[in-house]
Amino acid sequence: MSEENKDIGILKEIAELLNEGTDTKDVLSGVLKRLLQVTGLQTGWIFLMDEHGTHHLAADEFLPPALANDDHRRMCQGDCWCVNKYNNRKLNKATNIMECKRIEDAIEEKAGETCGLTHHATVPLGAGNERFGILNVGSPYKTHFQKNELALLEAIAYQIGTALKRIKLTQREQETALVAERNRLARDLHDSVNQLLFSLSLTARAGVEMTQIDEVKQTFGYIQDLAQEALGEMRALIWQLRPLGLENGVISALRSYAEMLGLSIDTDITGAASIPGTVEEALWRIGQEALANCKKHSQTTEAALSFHASKDKVVMKIKDGGIGFHYDENREIPSLGLKNMKSRTEALNGQFHLKSKTGSGTEIQIRIPF
Template sequence: MDTLSCEQLEERMASLHRASVDLVKESSLDALLKRIAEEACRQARARYAAVGVLGENGELEQFVPVGMLPEDIAKMPHPPRGLGLIGELMRADEPMRLPDIGSDPRSAGFPKHHPQMNSFLGVPILYGGEHLGQIYITNKIDGGEFTEADEQIIQTFAAYAATAIRNAKLYAKLMENEADLTQKNRNLALINDLAAALASSTDIDQILERSIHQVLESLQLEVGEVYLIQGDSKRLSLVHHQGSPVRKLWSQPQFRMGEGAVGQAAESGAPMHIHIPGSDTRKLDYSVTEHHLTQIVCFPLNGRQGVQGVLCVGTQRPRPIDETEKQFIEAISSWVGTALENVHLSLQQRRLAVLEERERIGMDLHDGVIQSIYAVGLILEHARLLMREDPDKAYNRIVQAIDSLNSTIRDIRAYILDLRPHQLHDENLLQGIRRLVSEFRANTLVEVSLQGPADGLADLPDAPALALFHICQESLANAAKHARAHHVYVNLWRTVDRALLEVRDDGRGFEPDEVRLALGHGLPNMQTRARNVGGDVDISSEPGEGTTVLAWVPHSNES
């Protein structure tokens, strides 16, 4: 056993201390491992050294040698696999010192082109009982064996190395987390911008084009496609393709639910990852393999009420689409699914509104104009029968028919005017209502009295003024259609905090329980308009006593 003098021991310990100080300054794990190996060589006066680092699964994750030329390392068929003495040391907690590697039965030998090695010193790198890796040292420069003093020095050095490796790993993890957080924040900002744009769009092509472009550009992917569920069917059809050089991802333009990766993603509501080669690629278009795509991922477009379709993305890069990228695409896919659902709901609402309006128009025409024309036809038929028997009566019946036709013409004109949207232009509220009253009087020949404040409520804001304007229009229309009134009274006035409108007629009135039947869509329309601006409508009526509509909206006299 070598015995070191006090001076030699002090010198080696001082050198070891300086080396340990340098180690903790290194934040790059790769550079740190190389420095540990080089310093171990110097401390033990060895020709070769290496540092192995274990992964979370206990397998050899990194192996950094020094002393060999890079071209010699490149000639070897593979890096160490953790067999033989390397594997033994991976499972050991104590150092291992041998005079000759080849004579030890645990040795697995060397691969082709590996330099000849004899003396050996291996020391585990331990941190609080956790096995981080090992230091391997071979071939003492002076040709002898490694000594007990070498073992003690390298064992002490391994303790310093353990702290440095632990710190470097923590720093690398911190940098990875920071980069991941930065990327997630960037992705979140992109998603928020995209969501704002999608929420206001009603164009499906624009939604798909913008969304796929965002995914491909942000993640540097090559190809994107969308398959949408068509109506109530169980089929998904290709509706959008973006990217090159691949002409399309799949060989067929449609998939049934559960068929292929597209149908499976739609049916399960979960992403499907296809590796090329490796997965079932029979349904892929030939251009996918021709242009060397390595993977395709299909993401369901999930809306609030179910899957709307599937977004497929493909790439040529060798690195797999990672979890952060998948989360980014899934978030965009959810927004696209919701946006598509909103478009469909909006279309359905518009169709429903059109159908309801058609029904209302049909009922109004049937109950009013068509019945009037039918009555005129009966009068003329009677006049034809009287022509020979009593020409005077026939003449009177024809005059009656002409009067009825003129009355029907006035009804049609009033109905057309009622369908045409009225607006307040550059008028105040009283001026606008005066225009409505003039049109009503001309088309119905019903007398109308109008009273209002001198200023015409000119300072009433646009929204409540327009609400009262349309309520007056609806009230006059109801009076013309249903009341059979001779006189209508329209009053407009204000209080401290309200503007009020009263429309009262002397018509036939109705039972309150029949108000919806009597007014059709009029009452709901009036109530909706008033309540949308913070007001309300009250309707009172009795059979034979006429009808009164009283509406109010908030308004302040304070300037």
């Protein structure tokens, strides 16, 4: 078989493997393992990057002990040349060849066996204008990759990038479908069960007023109390399925909520994007908590909301000019409400920032990628 036909066969096999997957971790692990098998290379790893340039190890195969020890600690922290080059946008194609700073540091620190690995090829992962991370591959004592090897790695990296984009879009579609189904169920519960319980409560109340027999009055009163309790639980369930007020978007909902609390809110909105339902709901819950805190603790009736949406992230800030409080960033967040905001943000791989100073108000900033 010619070299060209062999490469085509490899690309076909990798493409079939990528097309079968729907989970990012499984897809990357599977394709990296197969890539090493068909190319004869010995080791490899994939870093996925977020918009801030922070990397995380998404897949790895046959890392030497110096890199794999301590639950891959050396791979999960610190800078290296390939990551820096990617973040500086100087990595636009397969690079031949890059010495591994992590390996050099491990040798210097006598952190474990490196098994002869000193260099690796680095290839950016992307599709169109979207960038996802880097693919690194190497072998012991291999310090040079031929042009045809780099071309094959570039083609495979493009396939991986396309698959990552497909998975990302599929996940968004699934989230949209889930939100739509939850909305439908919430409407059905409101229009049927909720109305039946309301009618039962009115009927029981009428029964109490119509009878003169104490035992019957008690029975109707008990039925009315049960109906009211069931109504409360049903409304809570409907709220969980579809938070009320989001029909016109999270900003409109937060404005209405602030008005209900008696707060005057100044809004600054920039950008436009279709925000996933899970992100929108998290912003709504966080915004509710922040505005409620403003009402309870700030001793002011004014707040400011800024909201910026782009194609891959949303940033929301809520600030008040109230009394504030002393907050040390190096210490634990002081209240359960603020901890809940942070937890909701980080559950969506977002970042939560809190600023407050006695006499200078409080500001929270939430940045969530999607």
